Amino acid sequence: MNLKELATKLGLSPTTVSRALNGYPEVNEATRERVMAAAKRHNYRPNTRAIRLATGRALAIGHVIPLATRHEIMNPIFADFIAGAGETYSRNGYDMLLSVVPDESEEQAYRDLKSRGSADGVILHAPRMNDPRIPLMHEIGIPFVVHGRATDTTEPYSWVDVNNRRAFQRATEFLLDLGHMRIGLVNGLEFMDFAIRRRTGYADALASRGMALDPALMSSDEMTEISGFRAASAMLDLRDPPTAFLVASMISGMGVRRAIEGRGLAMGRDVSVIIHDDDLSYLKNGDAVPIFTATRSSVREAGRIAAEMLLAIITQQGEEPQNRLLEAELIIGQSTGPAPRRA
Amino acid sequence: MNLKELATKLGLSPTTVSRALNGYPEVNEATRERVMAAAKRHNYRPNTRAIRLATGRALAIGHVIPLATRHEIMNPIFADFIAGAGETYSRNGYDMLLSVVPDESEEQAYRDLKSRGSADGVILHAPRMNDPRIPLMHEIGIPFVVHGRATDTTEPYSWVDVNNRRAFQRATEFLLDLGHMRIGLVNGLEFMDFAIRRRTGYADALASRGMALDPALMSSDEMTEISGFRAASAMLDLRDPPTAFLVASMISGMGVRRAIEGRGLAMGRDVSVIIHDDDLSYLKNGDAVPIFTATRSSVREAGRIAAEMLLAIITQQGEEPQNRLLEAELIIGQSTGPAPRRA
């Protein structure tokens, strides 16, 4: 059932039917209702392909996912971000287009999205320091929003980010207030922007108390259980081990906990742990009482916000870049407590 | 730069240019090369919207993701499946369309995909027993492949699945051979097809050794860390606790480990654990030596296979349903050992 057929059935022209359905004013209300009813009755859905061609809009938002043979950093949070963004797209009649491409064709993937006209805008994931994709988007001339920020990028752009620096600064201060003097940082890979900011927050907090950074207490790696375990193990084996850890993710936090408990220590009593919790739907940090004390910020919510921002930019374009800095909550769980007395 | 412009520049008709680029035989080789060169030089990409309208094909595969307010079961494996499938789509010039919709509009989402012509086929995720979506797809008349199977569905359909029953049967037998007499099952939600099959495999193995099922040793819940912890804790607190666990996922396995180690027991010595490992890229089960003994089957690979199968069905349609049963490997790690001697 297409427009023409429907029009014939109604004894109207396609023009009028189209206008009636799309809410144009120059059509009699009685006619409009007749058309609407017929459309519903015959279960008419306009062909998206035709709409797209006629209007020149793609009605779709692109997400390019590099296959990331080396690091799969973004993966765990990706599903939740997508859920939030996708929800918003659906509500607004947009499709979500995912391009999974080999690392080396990432740039071409973005160019194609634009030149083949298959997306009206894109969302950039997992920005790195001075990320080349930002100038690329400007060059290509496609609306975009970054989930995160890119330190050192000078040109303006729209973004949605968590205040990673402040989150880790507050967490560090919280541990310091509990009397912890040696705090280990189990960070993500520090070419990722969020990891840089978290380390800065950690460093700032220590500096403001006049404490020096100890490189032995700072690690940076992928956020897997194993690497959390390794990093924490190494630090706990130091002559002067940390009494607390600041950990970049729930999953590495599990590795840290394993390292702690494997040494017969109790998390929350002998060693305190604070993680960053992306509030992933399938990786809940406990229920009533959180397992881990955490800086929490919902990545799904970030997805919603980023999608809304992008759709706004696309529809009323010509605006200046927007941005939104989300504050993480500091949630107290069972994994923190006062620093143990010196042995 | 569109076809017409390119044709004008070349002094050819759009017809010829189109044919040259699409490899039709009725064009002079010299001309073809000239066209190809010009296309490359001017960086010409055909407009996908126009191709779709003209050919009547969507060149896209749909994945409908219900928002799943209640259970987020599919989420953790989703990212990896998508990566595998998406990779295949890209290689074949197809787009991946994700529709994130509220649970109650799931059916409508599939219907729209078809009637609005935005997808040539769909992949069904996380099938349940007697899943209503399978008859729905037949009714709608859209090519589809199921990732998993739906017990009790009689009509034929195409699927890619892991041999869950055999995997858990083998794992159970392996534990029995190690002398374990009481084996706890920490299963996923048993309205999910894979969970049903796993329980069957577990039950079959016990039955073939003439052992009775003990309901107290069988749990079924979402596959989260917490519920793994809860299920294992409850069983370990029994008067006659299990000496081994069969666990549905890596994540619940972490909860099981926490329950074991929290009781001062050692995993692999006092209590053995076998998990099912989806081989997720961000949740590696150790590296050289796996942490957990596991039945392993790559969900990313399943994504690739399902995508290939679907594309094949779409291009040479009229075929009878295809299917592919993947066998899980049984990987020996550090979490299993002989049953401890009776206290």
Added chain:
DNA sequence: TGCGCCATCCAAAGCGGTTTGAGTATGATT
């Protein structure tokens, strides 16, 4: 020389909508 065939190329008709530019009643204005 004349004819048919083949290799090339092209004009034009879609695909299914949207949108521009008119056309036609209708009722109000003068």
Added chain:
DNA sequence: AATCATACTCAAACCGCTTTGGATGGCGCA
């Protein structure tokens, strides 16, 4: 009664590509 907005409605162009159904010209063959 003539004029003119106003309210509706429609024919046709268009979006950018594919594809059908010829055209054209060169060549082999009788």
